[in-house]
Amino acid sequence: MLDRYLLxxxxxxxxxxxxxxxxxxxxxxxxxxxxxxxxxxxxxxxPLFIRSNQRVELTETGTRFLxxxxxxEQAFNAAMQGMGxxxxxxxxxxxxxxxxxxxxxxxxxxxSRPGRDSRFEMLFGSExxxxxxxxxxxxxxxxxxxxxxxxxxxxxxxxxxxxxxxMSVRHPLADRPSISADRLGGEVMIVRRHCEALSETSRxxxxxxxxxxxALRSTNDDQVMQMVSAGLGITVMPRSxxxxxxxxxxxxxxxxxxxxxxxxxxxxxTMLHTPAxxxxxxxxxxxxxx
Numbered sequence: 001m002l003d004r005y006l007l008x009x010x011x012x013x014x015x016x017x018x019x020x021x022x023x024x025x026x027x028x029x030x031x032x033x034x035x036x037x038x039x040x041x042x043x044x045x046x047p048l049f050i051r052s053n054q055r056v057e058l059t060e061t062g063t064r065f066l067x068x069x070x071x072x073e074q075a076f077n078a079a080m081q082g083m084g085x086x087x088x089x090x091x092x093x094x095x096x097x098x099x100x101x102x103x104x105x106x107x108x109x110x111x112s113r114p115g116r117d118s119r120f121e122m123l124f125g126s127e128x129x130x131x132x133x134x135x136x137x138x139x140x141x142x143x144x145x146x147x148x149x150x151x152x153x154x155x156x157x158x159x160x161x162x163x164x165x166x167m168s169v170r171h172p173l174a175d176r177p178s179i180s181a182d183r184l185g186g187e188v189m190i191v192r193r194h195c196e197a198l199s200e201t202s203r204x205x206x207x208x209x210x211x212x213x214x215a216l217r218s219t220n221d222d223q224v225m226q227m228v229s230a231g232l233g234i235t236v237m238p239r240s241x242x243x244x245x246x247x248x249x250x251x252x253x254x255x256x257x258x259x260x261x262x263x264x265x266x267x268x269x270t271m272l273h274t275p276a277x278x279x280x281x282x283x284x285x286x287x288x289x290x
Contacts, residue, residue: 004076006040007069009033010048014066015138018056070137071267091119092276095130095142098194100260101241102222104289108281120278127196130263140268143282145196146261156272157261159240159286163197164248166225166241167234174247181208181251188212188233194219200256201236240289248290260286 012022012033023033041048048062058066092114096105105122114120123130123139130142134153146155165179173179181204189212192198205211215233218224224235229245236251238258262279264272275283 002040002043002072004073006036006043007073009036010040010065010069011073011137013037013049013056014058014136066137074267091121092141092271092278093121093123093139094278095123095125095133095139095144097130097142097144097260098124098126098219099192099196099221099238100143101238103242104240104282104285108278108285112277112281114276114278126194134263134265137265141262141264141271141279143260144263145258146263147259153263153265154269154272155261155263157259158283159261159289160257160259161239161289162257163201163236163251163254164239165234165251166228166237167247167249168229168231169245169247170231171234171247174249176249178250178252181205181210181253184212184234185210186212188215190215190224190227190233190235191217192219192221192224192235192237193217195236196258197236197256201254204251204254240286242290 009022009026009028012025013019016022016025019030019033019037023030026033028036037048044061044065046061047059048065050057050059121139123133125133127145130139130144131152133139134142143158146157167174173183184205191214195201216224216227218227221237221241224237225241225243225246227233228235229243236254237248239248242248262272262275271279
């Protein structure tokens with residue numbers, strides 16, 4: 001028989017990444033948690049973690065057990081809510097791609113107020129990070145890049161969009177609908193280091209002999225847009241990014257398109273068919289975007 005607290009210890013180690021943080025999360029001492037994990041491993045008759053000084057990783061058996069542990073915990077919580085135990089609110093753990101405009105996310109939160117009627121958690125990350133969180137059950141659904149040929153998760157497309165230049169409205173070229181790369185040879189550029197199209201963008205300019213000076217390298221898109229609007233430099237961003245003082249002319253010949261959508265595991269399939277209000281609000285705002 002498996003005690004629920006052992007499952008909670010196990011899931012905490014997976015979610016927190018090490019025994020120390022997991023113990024703090026469970027409000028127990030680290031020795032107590034370690035004893036519990038050892039008891040769980042004895043009960044199952046197999047090691048669940050590979051322990052090292054740097055990190056803790058799941059064994060192959062631990063990875064298989066993780067999906068069962070998630071389902072057991074979800075079923076327990078659902079049963080408790082069905083019996084009127086707890087606050088009875090549903091939960092949504094949602095991941096958002098870091099290169100999704102923050103204003104769209106914030107406006108969707110304000111309009112749907114997701115924490116009012118349900119337990120809501122949000123996590124921003126790269127495509128790779130969100131994929132890992134989905135695989136480990138740390139989030140229920142993610143707004144990320146979809147349609148890239150993988151079949152690991154269920155997907156629902158929300159928006160396809162291209163990329164364009166972003167420059168200050170005071171820039172001499174800002175009123176042009178399209179600008180060729182050769183016109184940008186002497187320009188100062190800003191690098192969005194977390195952009196999923198960074199390698200393609202760099203190759204596009206390099207192949208055309210454009211090697212500009214970089215005034216800023218940042219993973220913060222709000223910061224990038226502020227500096228663009230201030231006239232520090234120009235950059236390439238998905239078309240959904242808009243800001244006062246920023247013009248968005250096309251980059252001639254750069255035809256890369258990304259598709260954003262919801263990705264979920266088989267266990268969360270219903271969330272794609274019956275989206276939460278926040279998800280619907282995000283879809284609505286993307287549908288009305290540039």
